[in-house]
Amino acid sequence: MKKTFYVTTPIYYPSDKLHIGHSYSTVAADTIARYKRLRGFDVKFLTGTDEHGQKIERIAKEKGVTPKQYVDTIVDWIKDLWKLMDIEYDIFIRTTDDIHVKAVQKIFKKLYDSGDIYKSEYEGKYCTPCETFFTERQLVEGKCPDCGRDVETVKEESYFFKLSRYQDRLIKHIEENEHFIQPSTRKNEMINNFLKPGLEDLCVSRTSFKWGIPVEFDPGHVVYVWIDALSNYITALGYASADDADYKKYWPADVHIVGKEIVRFHTIIWPAMLMALNEPLPKQIFGHGWLIIDGGKMSKSKGNVVDPQILVEKYGVDSIRYFLLREFAFGQDGNFTNELLLKRINSDLANDLGNLLSRTVGMIDKYFGGALPAEQTANGFDQDIIEMAKTVVQQVESHMEKMLFSDALAAIWSFISRCNKYVDETTPWVLAKDEERKAELANIMYVLAESLRIISVLICPFMPNTPKAIETQLNIKDSAIKTWDSIQTFGGLGRQVTIAKGAVVFPRIDIAKELEAIEKDIPTPEKSEVKETPINKKEDE
């Protein structure tokens, strides 16, 4: 039986369309999923939407539709976006799905029965005009942070989750499992800010709004966010349903990919819930960094966030996916600018990879009429290429285990550079003038074609479309030479390569011109406002 691999994204809050920050998490998860599939794992890749809560209820009301109608339209849009970005998820869970709703009710009941959930009183500050609860901390000088008016103390009967009960076990688990929280700096934040000072019990029900999962045995209450949202990772697999085969097969998750702002929920509340349910904990939570906008104030409230749809339509999925994973270190924040994006596309994709393919295919066409002869003679530079091809595969494998996407791509690109250098070293245009040396020339072309085959397999997880273009132009049809195993040794491609010249894969972009055009679409704010603004800050994961 194949080894399983279960990877998840956060479930996104469909209060509005998603932005590039959400795409970032999802592209990363998709890439790791594709990579693991390529390595022969039985992969489950889960994404979805977290659809309940007061905010959605309010927006729907403003729009004059039901909450369900409202989220339906956003969810359709999200699914289209993932299709556009070539996200190959296995399951798309919605917290309004029947299977999820029923399972959450069972989970809630189970926790109540075990004494992990108890009824008590929640005391909060309520702003009547805004119809919102606030905590003491959220208040601005004792007033409503939204409208500035007075708030009143309101007591609400609520259910609480006994988070405090699991404090010691959590500390132990986190400290004993080095890879549980990644990157490790997040681990210290959790321990010092929450676990060491002591955990407070968590309010897990509300009566102030209706748009949520009703508590089965107490109909006035709805299950509050985190019990609802976090459960998705197991309800999507059929936990607490009639058919829990997938749960038994895939749980615990190998990695939950989340933005760093929700690491807390995933490393404290979620494990505590699982402990209370007597279920195994996920193996790893990876809190990636944010994309920071430099030169543009991007926040949802301003309505000028970076729209992934526009970027993809303009520059292509593979370019955007490549950029996201290459430019930024996965665990850290990174500056997103249009200029960086365009520079990356030009230098790495157009000049290095695209041009390598183009010149290789061009020469096979020009010197051999599109088909290499069987008779080929090796040269002194071949060995270096062959050895490096082997090394690169190992490097990519090692980086991918640690989710170092950028490092993996850098390794692949150093091989691409090596291939471009090989062309210079062997000077095919000189050999082409000499009929006697056709066999040497043919070998050079073969080494390049075979290298491109290997490159095309290596980039598969990151860029789903480019490999197809490479395969078409080099006439690679046999699926046996598109596997990961097939790139462990140099020479999988038959010697008599025939080519089919195609269009340029990554056209060069006139950066100055393009930037000017973009600026027209998105007005640049005053320099003084340029202060970095996280585009996915604390919103809607």
Add this chain to the structure above:
RNA sequence: GGCGGAAUAGCUCAGUUGGCUAGAGCAUGCGGUUCAUACCCGCAGUGUCGGCGGUUCAAAUCCGUUUUCCGCUACCA
């Protein structure tokens, strides 16, 4: 306030447990080449590794201190 990060070439960043003339990519300059998407290849740089003090034969790397920036600080997701 508490806790945790970051500060390295013009720009974006690498630099495991202290040991190299401190690196890469981009941008810049010069040279080469012409198969290719004015591409590719080579060479050349510049750096008080935030400041100060200390440990050491040796510190970007460890310790102390200081400056600036950033993150987390629980029931909004």
